[in-house]
Amino acid sequence: MIIAFLIAIIGIIPIVLAISALKLYKGSELAIPLLLYMVSISFWQLDIAVLYLQDTFSEELILWLFKLFRAGPTFLVPLVYYLSYIIIKKHSAFSKSKIVNRVLFSIYNKYVLVCLLIWSTMIYVINLTELGISGLQVIKVAGSNTSIYFPEYGPLQFLYIIHIVSFILFFAVSYLISKGFQNQFFREFIATFFFCSFFLFITGLLNFIPGSGALFSSLGIIIFSVIIIFSFVKMNTVMTVNYNRLLERQKKLDYTGNLTGSLVHEVKNSLVIIKGYSKLLSELTALPSQGKKMNEMIQTAAEQIDNLTVNYTKYIEHKSIEYKLTDLNETIDRAIKLTAELTSEHAIDVYFERKFKTLKVYLNETNMKQVFINLIKNSTEAIPPERTNRNITIKTNIDADKIVIDVIDTGKGIQFECWEAIFDPFISYKEGGSGLGLPYVKKVIFEHRGEINVIESSPEGTHFQITLPQFAFSDF
Template structure:
């Protein structure tokens, strides 16, 4: 009985850690997944502990409790899958330079697959309540020891349960493999360690089939797994919070810049008003030639356009007003490509838009989002070296759960990895005549749309940007 109490006490470690951390970090699918998995691991350990209560429980009572706790190891398979699924989908994981594997990942880590796995696991668990799964318990003792325990007598379909648990080991090996190809270093580290520690736990858990070693190895696996996985989870959340803090600081910097630019816009509008006033006075001169009148008319139109642009930017920067409505992202991208056509022709840049959807609807501001794509096209065109043979921009659209994913590839000279984050800071530019406000503007607009833009990869042959925008609806 003392052994059983010790095993049950060790089993409380995962659940105590999970609920403690759950109070600290915000609710998310990943937090829920980790908590559920820790509860399940705890339940698994409690089920093992029940088998050592030979002096307290009769065989029938112990067998009934053991079958209830059998829920934990059986459903550890979908629980583990849910953690991986939540991580990959919450952070829109992309694998480096492997389009086929990306498609495989997008096919496997879906809600339908999760539901299918839960249904299958329920069937396996139901069978364990029949004689086909387990027939009962028998009393055994550890050699050269007075410790007695119950050990399950498995039925004819016990191999089905073994197959079910073995499939988890195969899945964890696959998860480890794809984790090595994830672009994001933080997510790569978390999934890699999670798969290693979980695999370690379940391999040690297999020793439970051996009554001589299960008591030690299983408990050891639970302790190591609970501590190390929670450490990785806390580390990932700490990094996310730090990145959020950096984003907030960057946002403050942009707000300060906006106030400064707002003052400049105010002075620019005053100057444009003077230009328009004197243009009208000059236009009244009847001795002006036709070419002079045309020139003045062009000045007036350009000044009107400048004043309208200043009004729009002033409204956004100073008042932070941005109207949203349901728009088709596909149409916005096509319009942006068309508006950039003159610039791309001058730079001999080809644009390929690969779209698998008739429409991708989202709640956005069309004009500002359009400017985002124009800025990216312009930057990519200018980043392409003059002597490069392949001069191309490729835009791909896709869906990832609740987000529209826009992948933007160019054949430019690339961005050093150390600058991937800094390029979104104001006044940072690699161009001699650049203001360093293009990409910060892009980041701010996407941020206002509750999305994000990141550099996925960049080499001397080109750069890959990924844009995420919350999806409203789509028609395939």
Template structure:
């Protein structure tokens, strides 16, 4: 009985950790999966511990409790699949399927597969309540432990073995697919969790051998609980640090905007004084013709300054449209469709290449669509009519924290001295017939408001390469699997 109490006590460790997770890390669906997983591990341990209460409980009660708690190990499969499904389908990963093995691996991590394996686990659990699954209890005599019950299985024992083999198979597939995740935080968590779960399953499988005792799974529970909580806490801390960095960046932007607004306000006040005294001087009759001309220049300059401050105020005004999580791929595609007429009219070919899915971003849809429309318009206007190749290429990349959009055109290029000033508002380089206006400055402003940035990587008479960076989302909402996209408009 003492050994049974120790096993049950060890089994309470994952439950205690699950309660801690629920109080501290309860923001994401991943936390829910971890909590459910830990609770199931506790039930699994109770399933083993109850077998050591031979001298306290009757055989019928022990058999009933064993069958009841058998659901702990049975429902591990859909829980692990749920966590892997959420991460793999919600984080940007390479979606190009080059062989049948990769295609099959992705097919296993879908909503239908999750529902299917949940039903399968319910069937396996139901079998354990019949004589086809568990027929009764026997007594195992061990060298190092007291006598305890050991389950006797029926003719469908192979179903449970198949079920556990499926768990091992899925964990191996998860390890392979996790390599395709670009976000290092999610990749490390998924690989670490899969490895710990494999250790637990292997040690737990030894429970089918009476001579090894039922204590091996307790060792697996300790390894899994401590290891998984370690990587889960580290994973959340890393995400918190990244979120904090974004928040600090946003605070600096807000402060800069407030400072700019205050500066504009003071300039307008000072300019109002200049206009007032200019009117007083203009009404006096002691001015020479030269003085009147000078005063007229002062008034015109004052009006220009007033108009300039109004323009800057409108430019700095924050949008009232809401931000929400959406797929950046859809935004780019719609922007291309909106620009289709302009591309066809100017005989410009556009190619959009994306091999990642999804590209979740916390964004303002209207403003971010306008970003890509402005970039397309800017590139079209930068291409001379006699240019032999008129082409725009948009492609995506992923690093640890950001989604990177490469925007490359074959326009006449931007002089290197103007790579920075081209994003300043109300400044035209004069290298296009129709001018730049506020196109690129608006793009810069919108990217900064999305906590990202845009810069020129390379520019020459052969074309310009813009690099846009925007933080990944993908931590709060699930995503749907997509096929690799190559969106092409050929109007040459």
């Protein structure tokens, strides 16, 4: 009786810790699934505890309780799958491979989850009959005088074994999946969770070896619960700190926005002077042809800055930006032309591979042009001076109702852990960078109902991909 009580108390530890974590982090998507997982672990421990009640309850009642609490290990399979499903649904979009993402979504979806729940329920129902567990037998724990009940299994016990094998399989797959997440703290928590769960599972299986007793699972429960809850609290604490940092950055952005409003006014005053003198230069008859071309570029750049300031002023006043149906090819061409001097200075070739004569997109041309100017500028700065292959390739394509733009450079690459962070304001990984270029790009793309992501990056180069909605048919 005392041993059963101690095992049951240890079994309650996971639930207590999970409830505490749930109260601390109500907003976490993993809090409730984690609680259900801990409840199943506790049921598994209680399933073992009832076997020590030989002198307390009747054999029939102990057998019934054993079958009842076996719901814990039985439904751990769909719970592990559910946890993996939530994780993949939230984070697989950042996987390096599109093929991997498609495979994961084909394996992890609601339909498979429902089928797994039905299968687990069927296994549990069989467990309640003599086909699963036919009865109990009395055995002695090795190295002691303690006697416990041990289950006698029925002819369909092999189905339960298959069920448990799938449990191990989900552990292995989920652990491998977690290796591909960009968020370092989330990745570490998931890896720890599945590794410790596998350890707990092994210690739990040892209890079903006749004569081994409950020492292994009790020890496994304590180690598992402490490590998992500690990792969960650590992950959420770090994420909360990072969220607060983002709030601070947003405050800086708000302040910067107010400051920029004043700066725009001064820039426009300077632009009036630049455009005025540029116009006078173009009227000089003695100006050589090369000088006229340079002056045209000055006028074009000044016009781009002027349009940006007009857009920003309108946005401040009306909180809106004007969009019109535009050929994206022409916008990209103009961005390449504006950055030609920069790329030429760094001996970089820019290739624009277009599959369509026109790509009709509703956009604000000035802002979208600035997006490609920023991307070309960043790619140019990312290519080391000693690199022989010095290319920036821009490709356009259509995928269903979306226009896909790939920007590929031969730069030094971006670390996988930084693929998300580079789009956060005031974060820069290059010397002298302000950390505002890519956040601006992300913001403009978002305003155009599109997305931008890093698809691949290595020391040989980086591949950015932009997707924009297609509102009209494009010409081949």
